[in-house]
Amino acid sequence: MPPPTLPAALHRVLSLIPRLASPRHLLQAHAYVLPRGGHRHPRLVSALLLASLRIPFRDHAVALIRRLHPSVSLRAVARLRGGGGLVPQLHSLLLRAGVAADAPASASLIQAYCSCGSVASARAVFDETVASGDVISWNVMIAGYVKSGDLPRAQELFDVMPVRNVVSWTTVIGAYAQMRRPEEAIEVFRRMQVEGIEPDGVALLSVLSACGDLGVVDLGEWVHRFVLKQRLFQEIPLMNAIIDMYVKCGSVQKAVEVFEGMEQKSVVTWTTMIAGFALHGLGLEAVGLFHRMEKENVPPNDVTFLAVLSACSHVGLTGLGRWYFKIMLSQYKIKPRIEHYGCMIDLLGRAGCLMEARGLVQDMPFKANAAIWGALLSAARTHSDTDLGEQALLHLIDLEPHNSGNYILLCNIYAEQERWDDVRELRMSMRDRGLRNVPGASSIEVDGMVHEFTSRDGSHPSLHKICEVLCAINTNVKAVGHIAMLPEALHHVIEG
CATH class of the missing domain: 1.25.40 (Serine Threonine Protein Phosphatase 5, Tetratricopeptide repeat)
Structure with a gap:
């Protein structure tokens, strides 16, 4: 439950507290605000504590802590910008007040240290109070490890929790x-x-x-x-x-x-479904759902436009994509982000509008990132534009020098034009840089088990049967032009 709104009178006191310079004035402020419910407002509590620690007036701070619930004090300090330096001082005051060992106080102290990035100090407090077996302290310590990105220690602590x-x-x-x-x-x-x-x-x-x-x-x-x-x-x-x-x-x-x-339905609901259609190449369904969304007066957000632009790109609706990109700002007042420019460049590149795509890169108010140069490189590969491919690769080498896939795309452009010397030189450059072509992978779930298939990996026990089915599928694809039987066929093979 959020704290109540700070009354005007207390708000005026809050503005005065940082300017208090004597213990007597601070005591007056303390005596004024607490009977009026000031202890329920973390901003007010943090200001009193901060003033008490800076004057310094430690006895007053101890008295304040004894008057308040310790967790209120700790939450107040944890919310202060740069309050990390105050947590050890408040820890010391909690010890003097005789409440540091209380389960709620220790849990709040652990959280305060974690919030300020002092996970080691939080663990020290936890180890001192772990005998109490309080599940809240365990959860707070685990959450602290999670927040710091230390999942192994979080898992280790989780595994030995008594409850x-x-x-x-x-x-x-x-x-x-x-x-x-x-x-x-x-x-x-x-x-x-x-x-x-x-x-x-x-x-x-x-x-x-x-x-x-x-x-x-x-x-x-x-x-x-x-x-x-x-x-x-x-x-x-x-x-x-x-x-x-x-x-x-x-x-x-x-x-x-x-x-x-x-x-x-929220805007996220509509956007998720539109993005889902786009992901599976159902561009017309995505566009249709976007129109339905507009008719039902649900305003799209910037992510919605990413989804619909992606849908247009996948099914070649170039003109419609241009229109959506235009009305983002003109109609919906949504300023395009670099991701929207990336979608448009991908759309134009797939459609073969390479000059327009280059112009958009030059005109956009952002420095092109790896995704944008990657889209141009992919377009150059599709439309055999060597100059654009070389230009894009030069930028990509600077932006992501260890991505071997960029080199492979340009190699394919050279190979299609039978420029074998350039292919050899590019592969030698990859070797000199220590780059290897990372094989692609896909996965399928059968009976709760996920089977992963990696390119050029022959380790799966059902590999022979899988190859037979894929050959049959390839024959059917050429005959009927679809691959709807693929998931069912692979399920059948893996199940044996």
């Missing part, structure tokens, strides 16, 4: 999902299920993200059923995550069913 609650599990699952380590996120979630802990909405959001990253649709469907069973379908962010999961797992029709079944 875990849903917050403990959710913190670790969310950390792995955010760090793009979906396998570990799902593994921890499975353990959570085994121990009979019912997940909350935050845990489900993280698991859905991990399912989407891995393409694990079976677990995603379980989460969807759980959401319906628990009647959580009114939580729009959770339903948006389900749509996103189905889209990333290739189940576009199920994503549409969830979308259409939602009574309330």
Whole structure:
């Protein structure tokens, strides 16, 4: 619950506190604000503490801490800009006040140290109070490690917790999902299920993200059923995550069913579905949904325009893409970001409008990044424009010198023009720079297990059968022009 609004009288005192220069004046301010509920306002508390520490007037600070709940003091200091230097002083005052060992105070102190980046100091406080077995302190310490990016220590502490609650599990699952380590996120979630802990909405959001990253649709469907069973379908962010999961797992029709079944939709809901259509090359469906969004008076945001521009790019709707790029600013007052320029350059490049794409790069109010030069290099590869390819590669070498894929694209341009000396020279340059062509990879989920296939990797036990099916598919593609049977066929082969 947020603190109440600061009354005008207390707001005036707040503005005066930094100018107080004597203990007597500070005591007067203290005596005025506390009976009037000033202890409920972290900004006011932090100002009093800061003044007490700077005058210095330590006895007054100790008295203030004793009057207030210690966690209020610590939260107040943690919110101060540059308040990290005050946390050790406040820690000392808590010791003098005799409340540092209290479970709420120690948890707040751990959080204050973590908020200020002093994770080692937070761990020292934790180790001193760990005997109390307070789950809040454990959770705060784990969250501190997560915030600092130290997942191994967070996992180590989590594994030895005497008692875990849903917050403990959710913190670790969310950390792995955010760090793009979906396998570990799902593994921890499975353990959570085994121990009979019912997940909350935050845990489900993280698991859905991990399912989407891995393409694990079976677990995603379980989460969807759980959401319906628990009647959580009114939580729009959770339903948006389900749509996103189905889209990333290739189940576009199920994503549409969830979308259409939602009574309330946010701009994120519309954008997620439009982006899903674009991801699967369904540009006309994406554009149609954008028009429907406009008719229902849902204002698009900058991410919506990224999705619809991407859709136009994938299906070659060049004129429509130009129109959307124009009305972003003229109609919706959304200033294009560099990502929008990147989408337009990709769209123009795919359409063969290379001069227009070059002109847009020169005219945009940003310095071109690797994504933009990469789009131009890809367009040069598609349309065999050697000059543009060489120009783009020179910029890419500066921006991402270790990306071998850029060299390979230009090599392909040279090879198509039978410029074998240039191919040899470019490959020698790659060798001199220590670059290797990283093979591509894809994955498919069967019965809850994810199988990964890497280019030129013959280690899968069903490789022979897979090759037979792929040969058959290739024959059918040439005959009927589609690959709808691919997922089902590979499922059949891997299942044996």
